[in-house]
Amino acid sequence: MGEGYHSPRAQKRKTRKEEREQIKKERAENKEREKNTLRPEESRYVKEMLEPDVDRGEAARRAGISSIPKRPIVERTILALREKQLEAVDIALPWVIQRLGWVADFDPAKMHDEEDNLLPISKMYRATRAGIAGFDVERRTERNGDEVETYFVLKPRTRDSVRALELLMRYLTNGGGIRGKDRLHELLGAYKFGPVKKTK
Numbered sequence: 001m002g003e004g005y006h007s008p009r010a011q012k013r014k015t016r017k018e019e020r021e022q023i024k025k026e027r028a029e030n031k032e033r034e035k036n037t038l039r040p041e042e043s044r045y046v047k048e049m050l051e052p053d054v055d056r057g058e059a060a061r062r063a064g065i066s067s068i069p070k071r072p073i074v075e076r077t078i079l080a081l082r083e084k085q086l087e088a089v090d091i092a093l094p095w096v097i098q099r100l101g102w103v104a105d106f107d108p109a110k111m112h113d114e115e116d117n118l119l120p121i122s123k124m125y126r127a128t129r130a131g132i133a134g135f136d137v138e139r140r141t142e143r144n145g146d147e148v149e150t151y152f153v154l155k156p157r158t159r160d161s162v163r164a165l166e167l168l169m170r171y172l173t174n175g176g177g178i179r180g181k182d183r184l185h186e187l188l189g190a191y192k193f194g195p196v197k198k199t200k
Contacts (some may be wrong), residue, residue, distance in 0.1 A: 035073065041065045042074050049078050050085065099130050103164035106131030111156060118154060133157045 038046065044063035048054055056068045110128045113119055121129060136155045141148060 027108050035071075038073060038077060042071070045069050046074060046081065050081055085164045097168070100164045100168050102127040102130040103159045104161050104168055106158060106161045108156075108158065118156070131161065132159050133159050 001056060002159075041063060044060050045068075048059035048062045049056070051059075054062070060066070060068050091112060106128070110131070111119055124132075134157045136157060138153045138155055139150065140153055141150050143149075
């Protein structure tokens, strides 16, 4: 018999070995694919984590899961998507740090003139405007005898300067166990959407 000849039994063993190797290879590929693919609940969690002012526990609750996902692919996906968000709005770290510094150093007195009247927004310094999140309009009525006068008062809502200072300190000291892109996203979130308080 030639050298290339294999008995039916040997050929059968060879075929079974090849099949086992193929199954092993497919399992390894599936495992690798699964490791790098988000599960449905993880996708919901990632989506919630990209929302402003949502921490990990809140994101898990909104996603309908009982615990925070721990697989590395989840964290990698969040960081990659956050980076795209920042690139989309062309936000640079110095820009965020500067504006958070303005918020942390916000002085309500600079919103008013010498007679304590609220300045028009166009007359305020840029750093002062950065500390204002918006305005509430309050309707007031005064009586003077039979006459009734109705007027409106603008009440500024200011960004939380203490929160801004805390975030700056956490970033500058690399505290709180927050990594670089996480810190940048948190700083941006605090400046853009952060907690506000009303100024009397």
